[in-house]
Amino acid sequence: MSPVLKRPILIVLGATGCVGRSVVAAALEAGHGVAAVARDPADLQDLRRKHAGADLVTIAASVGTDREAATLSDRIRDLERPIGGVIVAIRGDVGTEVKAAGRLLDQPADFLRRRLDEDLLPHLFAARHLLPLLAESRRGGYVLIGGPGAEQPWAGYGHRSIGNAALRMLARVLHDEARTVGVRVQLLAVDSPARTDANLRHACEQWPSVHAIARHAVAMTGGVEPPDHAIVRHGARSAPSDLRSDDLDARQASRPTACVSKAAIASDQTAPEQTAPAHVAPAAPRSSVDVRALLRAIASSPRSQETPSP
16 A cells, blocks of 8 residues: 655644734645644643644644754654644743833843843744754745844834844844755744734734734745745835845835824724735834834733743
8 A cells, every 4th residue: 555645734833822823824724734833732722622623733842942942843753744834933021011111221131131042042942953854844944923123123122123133133044054954944024013803903004914924924835935035024025036145135124114193093993904915115204103003002912922931
């Protein structure tokens, strides 16, 4: 008898966070099997109930340390299924609370160190142990999802700007190094906060839908974006295909889209969902209205991404 061909699965890290849940849903809707990875077994159980009957495997695990990431790799290998891609939507605990807003100069001495330990190093640990699985599978890409503030300082949230900028550079390095093993590593750069079901009351219409971001990330595992691009901006045109990762800084960066309409901020109506990446409009001048809208949206949202470290 010929061996039974097992269906490839997408690995989703941070699968129970706001972005991660949408990625899981988008992957299943696109016909992929999914291995959803998160720390909280109860949240994973909720995810299974939501997608009852789907080709969904859940794994309660962390990538907060190198050893934990190695253990996760072994557990994924034990599934004995080919890997069709990896999507990473994780973020640490430090600074996720609204009260963390303020000048970086006024934060405790170890605040930024902890931020990088929780936000950056888990990405390195995960890549170190999951990229070899993708290399063996010879299919699919490795996609990281980045947040806003990586190119322009986010007033009051400098720690996030530094963390997201560091993640963007890590993606460039991984993109170049993973070429030697035939794996495509790319970062989906989201240059503004995401519009979610939780923050619709105060979110700006120009903010991208979390569902559109998720669909874009899933499509990237299949090679929808030029492979020479280490950084792919959600909602912007791709750079010419002759540019390599080190050339992307020559492009004009898109600033986070701002809301300037007080009526839009006060409105309770749900903004229409973006069904495909849309071009980002030029940023409007800053105003106190913009800041209030942003803070309201942050305050009304749960942690936007699954936290990887204990």
